[in-house]
Amino acid sequence: MTSAEQEDFHLIDEVDTEFVDMIKNTGGPNIQSCYQCGTCSGSCPAGSRTNYLVRGIIRKALLGLKEEVISGQELWFCTTCYTCTDRCPQDVKPTDVIKAIRNVAVAEGYMLEPHQKVAQKVLEAGHAVPLDKESWEKLREKVGLPPVPPNASSHPEAIEDIKKIAKKTGFDKLVADKEE
Amino acid sequence: MPKKHRFMHFLGCIIPHRYPSIQKAAELVFEDLGMDLLDMEGATCCPAPGVFGSFDRVTWASIAARNVTIAEQANANVTTGCNGCFASLWDADYELKHDEELRKAVNESLAEIGREFKGTIEVTHYVDALYSYAGLDAIKKRVTRPFTGVRMALHPGCHWMRPKNIKKKDDSERPHIFRDICEAAGAEYVPYKDELICCGAGGAVRTADVKTALDFTKQKFDSLEAVGGADIIVTPCPFCELQLDLGQVEIQKHFEAEYHYDIMHVVELLALAFGHEPEEFGLTTHLQYQMRKNEPNWEQLGIEVKKADDATVTE
Structure with missing residues (x-):
């Protein structure tokens, strides 16, 4: 099997168009300012030792892939150190976005x-x-x-x-x- | 005679329930500097910002606001020695002063218990009380037992100075305020590469996955070892202190690596520098000493002690 065959691609009809608004209303109002530079993930001490990828989560959230984002256990590896927030050139405040996504996850029953x-x-x-x-x-x-x-x-x-x-x-x- | 600074003393959970030596040291140091700490009767958990803030923002802000209203009733600013408590109380106070919608929702919850958030006080950290209220000169004047020749590494932690654009406390990429306070004790500052990374405990990570949390801590210790180690690591936060102190015992189990660093909260460092004896605030009650049945490295710290304490807490 090739690596391409193992990949689980996302279907476009899985998108939830309300997800971004939920995040914006729960403490992450600047999520749409993200231009995917990756400064957040490059600065992230959790990302350097786990599969937690801030940039990836934000991109998926912007695409409306709600279920995939809120069900992922990696969402809970952020220690909220705010290094990404202090370095983000777009003032996305990624830490607050992650906390907002966690709020949505908990509201939908994803709580460890x-x-x-x-x-x-x-x-x-x-x-x-x-x-x-x-x-x-x-x-x-x-x-x-x-x-x-x-x-x-x-x-x-x-x-x-x-x-x-x-x-x-x-x-x-x-x-x-x-x-x- | 200038008016005495007075603060409502927000204890939180870890200081009064696990590291009470920090509470006692704070009482000694604030008194020495002529500042009053008032009991904050009936205060609860801040509640933990990375935990509760991650679960439900309105509940988090409501419980934090309840704590703030206790200080509003006393018409005194709050001070806390915990970065986590500071994050919850300061952030909630800030957000409630700037977000009408959140304030409305929170005051609806508070109405259930006959309280209202009014936004009339400020939330401070011991670091603010020491630096901006007492001042470095007053601290330096009070030092009678300088830590001359002691190698001191710092762990400033995250939530006093981050997010920097909102908190406006210090430059989080190159902070100096916490270092200035610690250096007033006379020790030699030892820089290390990972000084500014998180201890690993926050954001509900320690609760869910202690090994991952400890992996951060271990990285910090290894980074410090790479520059020749230190005699002491100083932090302004009890949760960081727990992670660095008790964390050494836990790292031994999870990683089979052994470290022996004495960890102190900045008020414990200052209590000693101000001439208080370690038994006046119970320095040996730190959980690494209780669990490992060892003692601080008195000789390296340059402190003479009479006798060792017995362990009160065991595993």
């Missing part, structure tokens, strides 16, 4: 399990990294601090606030465990 668990932790404890073991309290005492800090760890009403916000925005349903 460890990410879902972190989101649930914030709704349960008010913190992504909670004070969830006695040893963490002991560590605080050892440095001369009270065992529990004055944040949501000692303010259950703050956690209730977060739950109310999540209910209002629909985020609680978005990150809830899906019934089989």
Whole structure:
């Protein structure tokens, strides 16, 4: 088999013409300024060690290949370091575009399990990294601090606030465990 | 007598829950410099910008805005020692001040809990408090234990200075502010090729794929080894600190490579330079020492200590 035969070509009728607008409305308004120079990918520390290719994702997004873009696991290798954003000659703000695409992916059910668990932790404890073991309290005492800090760890009403916000925005349903 | 600077102290998650020595060191250093840190009662997760910002922008901005409103009620600017918390709170505050549509959506969520984002305060990082409020001269005057002859590498991290055109903090390709503060402690700055690359932890990458995240960290260590290593690596962020500190233990498992770098937050470096003893803020509670049952390399750091601590946290 030749490499050409292995290639999975995209069909033009797979395009979603609304995808670009979704990205523009979710925090990536400058995506259409991209002229594909590749400065983003050339600057990308995630791209140098994984199959995450910012330029490619933006090009596919502009072509409307929504399903392919949002289902790709590589979308989650961006550490949001913003080096591409600082170097982009067209002010595309690729980091914000990637975050916007991730928002679309999550809204359509593409959320990695460890990410879902972190989101649930914030709704349960008010913190992504909670004070969830006695040893963490002991560590605080050892440095001369009270065992529990004055944040949501000692303010259950703050956690209730977060739950109310999540209910209002629909985020609680978005990150809830899906019934089989 | 000039008015004392006062800040609402946003702790976030990692500082108070995993690296409390940073919280304690910040309290010591701010007091030494005549600045007040006020408790921010009931603050939650910022929430993590790369994680929550990647999931749902309105939820992210609403939870961040709730935190900002706590400071608005106290009519005081916020300060935080975490690049991630700074990114969430600063970015949300900025976006809400410039995006009417987002502000409307966020205030609809906040109405559910009887709050409203008004946009009346500023969000700062410890780096801003140290550089723009206290000032380099005041820092230099306070140094009683200079780190003379100590080789110091820096990891400025990303989210205090990037995106540069929006944050307008420093030139992210050739930054000097964080370095100026660290050099005030008297150590010898060691440049290395990958100083400005990300530690690898952000953007929800560490959460989903710790080995890929550690691969960034390892690249930084190798780049530092290539110039002869350093006695200490200083960072302005607890998540970077966790990645560089605990990350050394994790790298040993995932890559069979071994590194021994003492990692300090800039306020820990300054606390020592200001003459505080390491046990005053619990420097040995850093997770690499707890897990590996070792200690900072006191001799290289030029610090005399009485006795070693016992481990509180184990794997």
